[in-house]
Amino acid sequence: MKRLILLAPAILLSGCLTFGTTAPVRQKFPDVPPELLKSCPDLQLASQTDKLSDVLKIVNENYSRYHECRVAVDTWIEWYKTQKEIYNK
Amino acid sequence: MFLLSFIPDALIQLIVNGVLIAGIVGCVVSFFFGFFVRWMPWVIPYRMLLQIVALVLLIAGVYFKGGIGVEMEWRERLRIAEEKVRVAEEKSQQVNTVIEKVYVDRVKTVKDTQIVVQEKIVEKEKIIDAECKVPKEALDILNDAAKSPGGKK
Numbered sequence: 001m002k003r004l005i006l007l008a009p010a011i012l013l014s015g016c017l018t019f020g021t022t023a024p025v026r027q028k029f030p031d032v033p034p035e036l037l038k039s040c041p042d043l044q045l046a047s048q049t050d051k052l053s054d055v056l057k058i059v060n061e062n063y064s065r066y067h068e069c070r071v072a073v074d075t076w077i078e079w080y081k082t083q084k085e086i087y088n089k
Numbered sequence: 090m091f092l093l094s095f096i097p098d099a100l101i102q103l104i105v106n107g108v109l110i111a112g113i114v115g116c117v118v119s120f121f122f123g124f125f126v127r128w129m130p131w132v133i134p135y136r137m138l139l140q141i142v143a144l145v146l147l148i149a150g151v152y153f154k155g156g157i158g159v160e161m162e163w164r165e166r167l168r169i170a171e172e173k174v175r176v177a178e179e180k181s182q183q184v185n186t187v188i189e190k191v192y193v194d195r196v197k198t199v200k201d202t203q204i205v206v207q208e209k210i211v212e213k214e215k216i217i218d219a220e221c222k223v224p225k226e227a228l229d230i231l232n233d234a235a236k237s238p239g240g241k242k
Contacts, residue, residue: 025167025170025171025174026174027174027177027178028178030178030181030182030184030185031185032185033185033188033189033192035189035192035193036192042235042236042237043235043236043237044235045232045235045236046228046231046232046235048225048228049223049228050222050223050224050225051218051222051223052217052218052221052222052223053210053211053213053214053217053218055223055227055228055231056210056217057207057210058231059231060203060206060207060210061203062235063203064199064200064202064203067199067202068196068199068200071192071195071196071199072192074195075188075191075192075195078188078191079184079185079188082184082188083181083184086177086180086181086184087177087181089177
């Protein structure tokens with residue numbers, strides 16, 4: 001009987017340790033919009049011509065490609081900042 | 090412990106409380122055995138057994154009471170964490186939708202501007218080409234500049 005009484009505190013204290021478990025809760029890494037996963041296109045090369053207007057058309061096309069690419073990078077930055085803010089909350 | 094998650098909380102509480110109360114009652118009875126034995130003389134031969142069972146029930150009751158408290162606390166923490174993750178994932182999805190729309194709008198603006206400039210070039214083509222001829226060397230330089238320095242990935 002006395003032995004049982006001596007054993008009691010040890011058993012009682014071990015209860016808290018036995019029941020405690022770690023809960024695996026994981027947040028899924030957010031998917032980025034598929035449009036942003038495309039890489040920037042190469043710049044267009046000018047074909048052999050002596051007309052300045054043709055060259056200007058190519059330059060205009062290339063400027064446009066650059067601006068599109070910049071929009072994509074800016075959107076990536078915005079996406080990253082916003083998602084990070086949500087993740088760290 | 091894993092199997093505990095399949096049993097409803099209320100049922101676990103009920104069983105644990107039952108064991109604890111039975112243990113307390115048994116210990117009280119065995120402590121004041123002389124007092125209770127007046128009404129139940131037939132339990133005299135079982136005194137030792139009653140003491141042991143009551144003590145075991147009391148220890149088990151207190152053990153499980155403490156354990157269940159911790160278990161409930163963990164379940165609550167898990168619920169809160171899951172809720173947080175759910176809200177974050179929902180927000181993240183909403184942000185994606187908004188960002189996607191903003192991106193499409195910005196690209197459309199770029200394309201529209203390009204079309205306008207292209208139309209201007211076509212409109213002024215004769216003026217532009219009238220007094221200027223582009224030498225081949227200039228085109229080569231322009232093309233060299235347009236090529237990706239690192240090569241295509």
